[in-house]
Amino acid sequence: MLQTGYRANKMIQTQQLDAIRQRLADDIEHAELLKETSLSNIYLLTGRQKYVLKENKNGSIRTEYDNHQRIFDIWSRHKETAEFHVPKLYFLSDDESFYIMEYITEAIELKNVLPMQSEKALDIYNRTGRCLRQYHEMMTEEIVDHRMDIQNHPPIAQLIAGKNGKRLKEILSKFDAECYQIIFKDFTFSNVMVDTKNKVYLFDFQKIEYYAPFYYDLARFIDTLKVFTILEHPMFAIRRWPLIKKAAERFIEGYGKPMDQTLLQSMQSLHRKEHVSEKYRKGLLKAMTLKLLYTFL
Incomplete structure (x- = not known):
């Protein structure tokens, strides 16, 4: 039974x-x-x-x-x-x-590692950055059929067709061909798990053929790290905000490529518009809350 x-x-x-x-x-x-x-x-x-x-x-x-x-x-x-x-x-x-x-024995989602382990978690965020770069390089080499430009992702396509479309096209035009990789697309710390031996597991592969500047996955990870730590662990976020920023920095360091901060900020601007637009489909309050949080980040 x-x-x-x-x-x-x-x-x-x-x-x-x-x-x-x-x-x-x-x-x-x-x-x-x-x-x-x-x-x-x-x-x-x-x-x-x-x-x-x-x-x-x-x-x-x-x-x-x-x-x-x-x-x-x-x-x-x-x-x-x-x-x-x-x-x-x-x-x-x-x-x-x-x-x-x-089932990964005694694994936890990456989003809970920082509140539980504080400074000890920084090495895990650094390793996660390395893992994302390996994923990008591995999948770009292997997935060569049916690649889809990120501009064709429905939420982004809708934004480009809207009143701010010219600005978003200008953002994407800043990235040269060498930046383009097969991206994870929904690379957030909810889709990464860490086991007791600090092995990193990736899962939830819903969209695997999007071809975009690698900055997209970095921007999404950093933005969601900050937003959802505030929403799910508010007291920790208030007390340890410098540590959260440090975790984002260690993640970028782990990725290991020379990073143009201006390009990263431009991609964050695009990602945040996309993220807010997606939240509108789940309710006005959620979208406005997210938009307000991004205003202060």
Whole structure:
């Protein structure tokens, strides 16, 4: 009999449970909801081993599954020299509503490392920067088909078509061809995990073919680091703001390329406009809160 943990819903109790047990060759006895977002639920399944199940609330999750598998296959060919790791996948459900992947023992999301470890976490942020550069170089070498220019990303395309479009085009025109890489696109500290041995794991590969200045991923990471630390750990942010800024600096140092601060600031300007525009789809209050925070950063 499956036991469900706190907030685990009926999907885990009923949907294809026998198939899950059979395909994993493990008698899953417990399910617990680890995280819920507007688009997905993430569960911990426990049998003889532990697994992570990610469910799409709005239909098929096949594209994300296929992207993850492609990144895993590429990483597997380079893993001897890569500093980052990618969780392995087990299977995609027949109805494509969820997939199951490796559980990383005692790992925590990078967003919680700084409040928990303070100065000790700075080396992890530095290593995360190195891992992002390795990801960019590895994927740019391997993913050469169906590349999509960042200007075609729907939120950015809409902004370019709007009243400030000329200014955004001017920003993108500042970046020469050597800056362009296959980017992670949603590289935030919610998509990075660190285990007890300080190994860095990357996951949540929803968009893997965007071709853009590498500054985009740096800008998104720095902006979300500051914003979400304020929102999720407000007292820590007030007390340790210089440490948060130092973590961002160590991340940039870890990336290891000569950095044009003017270009980075220009990309942050573009990213912030995109980020706020995306929040409007989730509600006016969220968008205005984010816009206000960016005003002070």
